Amino acid sequence: MTRLASLSIAFLILTGGAARSYEPTSENLAAREWFQDAKFGVFIHWGVYSVLGRGEWVMNNEKITVADYEPLAEQFNPTEFDADEWCRLFKAAGAQYITITSKHHDGFAMWDSKVSDWDIVDRTPYKKDVLKQLAEACRRHDLKLFFYHSHLDWHHPEYFPVGQTGRNSGRPESGDFDEYLDDMDAQLTELLGGDYGDVAGIWFDGWWDQQSKRFEDTRDASVRDTRIDWRLEQTYALIHRLQPAALVGNNHHIAPFAGEDFQMFERDLPGQNKGGHSSDAVIGDLPLETCDTINGAWGYNAGDKGHKSVEQLVTYLVRSAGMNANLLLNVGPKPDGTIDDVSAERLRGMGEWLEQYGETIYGTRGGPVAAQEWGVTTKKPGVVYVHVLKAPEPDADGWTHLSGAGKLAARSLKVLSTGIEVPSRIGAGDDLFVRLPKTDAATIDLVLVAEGD
The missing domain is CATH 3.20.20.80 (Glycosidases)
Incomplete structure (x- = not known):
């Protein structure tokens, strides 16, 4: 056979x-x-x-x-x-x-x-x-x-x-x-x-x-x-x-x-x-x-x-x-x-x-950034939601490292709940650094919005 x-x-x-x-x-x-x-x-x-x-x-x-x-x-x-x-x-x-x-x-x-x-x-x-x-x-x-x-x-x-x-x-x-x-x-x-x-x-x-x-x-x-x-x-x-x-x-x-x-x-x-x-x-x-x-x-x-x-x-x-x-x-x-x-x-x-x-x-559908320890992304046409579930500790200058999210660097990031813009810069490789606002202990998921295709 x-x-x-x-x-x-x-x-x-x-x-x-x-x-x-x-x-x-x-x-x-x-x-x-x-x-x-x-x-x-x-x-x-x-x-x-x-x-x-x-x-x-x-x-x-x-x-x-x-x-x-x-x-x-x-x-x-x-x-x-x-x-x-x-x-x-x-x-x-x-x-x-x-x-x-x-x-x-x-x-x-x-x-x-x-x-x-x-x-x-x-x-x-x-x-x-x-x-x-x-x-x-x-x-x-x-x-x-x-x-x-x-x-x-x-x-x-x-x-x-x-x-x-x-x-x-x-x-x-x-x-x-x-x-x-x-x-x-x-x-x-x-x-x-x-x-x-x-x-x-x-x-x-x-x-x-x-x-x-x-x-x-x-x-x-x-x-x-x-x-x-x-x-x-x-x-x-x-x-x-x-x-x-x-x-x-x-x-x-x-x-x-x-x-x-x-x-x-x-x-x-x-x-x-x-x-x-x-x-x-x-x-x-x-x-x-x-x-x-x-x-x-x-x-x-x-x-x-x-x-x-x-x-x-x-x-x-x-x-x-x-x-x-x-x-x-x-x-x-x-x-x-x-x-x-x-x-x-x-x-x-x-x-x-x-x-x-x-x-x-x-x-939504799964977003463009693969699941990371810090969180995930979801998407709809024209918008990406960045779900920061477990934010890493910021460095001495206040920048938080989001591994794998470098492809979002060209987009304007805002906090969904407040509309406040979040500064960001590209890191080495495929990483992104952001300045996240302070959140209270009750915050489960800090959601950022990145608009644009």
């Missing part, structure tokens, strides 16, 4: 048989442009696992069987859930869209599924479809709605082979994976078939559960492998057929597959790997998104008090925008349907900052 043939077969295995090229529709391309303009969304991890208050991986981490996990649904009764209240909070935060878990790894559907009764309407005392309520509220409050949908499933009896996770759930030691995928596509059809209106996209997670191994360099398709055929081409085509504008993303931590419309990074800025998930990720040419949590957990964790500060969250948003990516910031609602006070306070704090500086984030 030739190397070219080997590469082709490996690529087909990797992409689930995606031999045909994907041509996005004009509606899809317009949605991608909107997505890049939006810059900030709220992620919501919420489900039966919230009852235990120990995160969304509790079934796997504590080796809970399906038989012992199912009764938790009888305790899930979110009577305090108010979709409009959520949307008002997210709008106050400055978010432009919401991504909520329609089905996480425990397989529990947060809508009234006809494929299975393992859902919020059939198994809980609440007996209401929270996704429908949220979809209607999003339309009222001008927020777009994405659905997170788990590829892997610790509950479904046909999810076999069992994969790398959920191995203690007590599922059968056999199964028909194609039947499982048929059910997954049927549930996606329910979500995208019209009852929930226009769905902005599907955020997949869990493809990695069926990888036979991780390779050091996944850029070479000849050394990439999956244990089974996920039928990605079929599933992606179904989504695009049902809703041509819907954007498909997949949290698989490697380069995008054919049929995907945006690329995501978990707990990392594009090109970084501090979270340990993105060592193989090649930055493609699709719109980018990074996701992280307000505290340490995704699903509700009653013991997690490590909430990030407003300064930390705003800094991450700004650095994301400077690297041409959106930020999807997660909250884990309580089992009663409310959002904890600290998370709500952090979201409002971000909204207060965006109320003043939103023009430097919304509708």
Whole structure:
């Protein structure tokens, strides 16, 4: 077999048989442009696992069987859930869209599924479809709605082979994976078939559960492998057929597959790997998104008090925008349907900052200066915003060294908030020196404006 043939077969295995090229529709391309303009969304991890208050991986981490996990649904009764209240909070935060878990790894559907009764309407005392309520509220409050949908499933009896996770759930030691995928596509059809209106996209997670191994360099398709055929081409085509504008993303931590419309990074800025998930990720040419949590957990964790500060969250948003990516910031609602006070306070704090500086984030693209330790740049036609997040100490003459920003030397720099001009001079190489005004301790981001192309 030739190397070219080997590469082709490996690529087909990797992409689930995606031999045909994907041509996005004009509606899809317009949605991608909107997505890049939006810059900030709220992620919501919420489900039966919230009852235990120990995160969304509790079934796997504590080796809970399906038989012992199912009764938790009888305790899930979110009577305090108010979709409009959520949307008002997210709008106050400055978010432009919401991504909520329609089905996480425990397989529990947060809508009234006809494929299975393992859902919020059939198994809980609440007996209401929270996704429908949220979809209607999003339309009222001008927020777009994405659905997170788990590829892997610790509950479904046909999810076999069992994969790398959920191995203690007590599922059968056999199964028909194609039947499982048929059910997954049927549930996606329910979500995208019209009852929930226009769905902005599907955020997949869990493809990695069926990888036979991780390779050091996944850029070479000849050394990439999956244990089974996920039928990605079929599933992606179904989504695009049902809703041509819907954007498909997949949290698989490697380069995008054919049929995907945006690329995501978990707990990392594009090109970084501090979270340990993105060592193989090649930055493609699709719109980018990074996701992280307000505290340490995704699903509700009653013991997690490590909430990030407003300064930390705003800094991450700004650095994301400077690297041409959106930020999807997660909250884990309580089992009663409310959002904890600290998370709500952090979201409002971000909204207060965006109320003043939103023009430097919304509708921008990554700026002409590569990300530096001191900060980043964002741009719109005719203007560059210089975000000084961590200014170096000035020298004895009061000049602050901004590495990599020499290309801005020919422009007039002004402080956005005051209009005061900032003196600047070119340094050695590609560096810039500026005389920055004094700022108070509450300043998160000193934004300078450079006008002109």
